[in-house]
Amino acid sequence: MSKSTTRKRLGVFKFASCDGCQLSLLSCEDELLDVADAVEIAHFLEASSHIGEGPYDLALVEGSITTARDAQRILEIRQQSRKLVTIGACATAGGIQALRNWADHAEYLRLVYANPQYIDTLATSTAIEEHVEVDFQLRGCPIDKIQLLTVIKAMITNRRPNIPTHSVCMECKRRGTVCIAVTTGQPCVGPVTQAGCGAICPAYDRPCYGCFGPAEQANCEPLSDHYLASGTSPQHLISQLRNMNAGARVFQIESDRVERGRPKLISKSETNS
Numbered sequence: 001m002s003k004s005t006t007r008k009r010l011g012v013f014k015f016a017s018c019d020g021c022q023l024s025l026l027s028c029e030d031e032l033l034d035v036a037d038a039v040e041i042a043h044f045l046e047a048s049s050h051i052g053e054g055p056y057d058l059a060l061v062e063g064s065i066t067t068a069r070d071a072q073r074i075l076e077i078r079q080q081s082r083k084l085v086t087i088g089a090c091a092t093a094g095g096i097q098a099l100r101n102w103a104d105h106a107e108y109l110r111l112v113y114a115n116p117q118y119i120d121t122l123a124t125s126t127a128i129e130e131h132v133e134v135d136f137q138l139r140g141c142p143i144d145k146i147q148l149l150t151v152i153k154a155m156i157t158n159r160r161p162n163i164p165t166h167s168v169c170m171e172c173k174r175r176g177t178v179c180i181a182v183t184t185g186q187p188c189v190g191p192v193t194q195a196g197c198g199a200i201c202p203a204y205d206r207p208c209y210g211c212f213g214p215a216e217q218a219n220c221e222p223l224s225d226h227y228l229a230s231g232t233s234p235q236h237l238i239s240q241l242r243n244m245n246a247g248a249r250v251f252q253i254e255s256d257r258v259e260r261g262r263p264k265l266i267s268k269s270e271t272n273s
Helices: 020-026 029-036 068-080 089-093 096-102 105-112 145-156 168-175 220-229 234-241 249-259 268-272
Strands: 008-014 039-044 056-062 081-087 136-138
Touching: 008 020, 008 068, 020 056, 020 145, 029 145, 039 056, 056 068, 056 089, 056 145, 068 081, 081 089, 081 145, 089 096, 089 136, 136 145, 220 234, 220 249, 234 249
Parallel strands: 008 039, 008 056, 056 081, 081 136
Antiparallel strands: none
């Protein structure tokens, strides 16, 4: 059997997004040589105008579903792909554009576009998994290129990718970064955010804003209650939760809870006890 017939066929597809996660794949450069013998990039318009028809052994999908046409197109891609992996916050949680899910869509169109009648878009921005079955989700805004290579290698060898699901706090500990939530009182969402970024923001005295989405078994309620009792405004906390992963279910539920004014405002004495 020739080399060309044994290589796995890879398709990379874009929906509503900034292309940053696809660029992470292109930035791999030398690292891609590790998988070059095993993978044929059949469809990747960010890198080549060549369009290779399916089927694909692995599809990497960036971006959220924001139009009726895209909702149909993702079904077609799923049908042509043996395995489908979503990459980045847009594909896994609707992206920053999911903020429209809390807004008046018609009013947005009227304010932004001179002729909104020509704009064909849905009132929501949703993750890929809300439309088709997804085999694995790679979080991040943007994704980490080493994690991406790990996923590709695992998928083409029929293994489950070994990607960390613990919180950013673990990365802060490994870097030796002092907890800014404790020392400065900043409302950091690192305790409920999945690791993967290297805890960059806390290392520069900035609170984590959840770029990798909810950590596994994220317990948002007590964290929100603590920050609110410590003087953080509800709107500031909502802004922390409604960022590029606003549409992630865990963050969405908690930001709605805070917005409704439902959190129990525990006292500082209770916090310190």
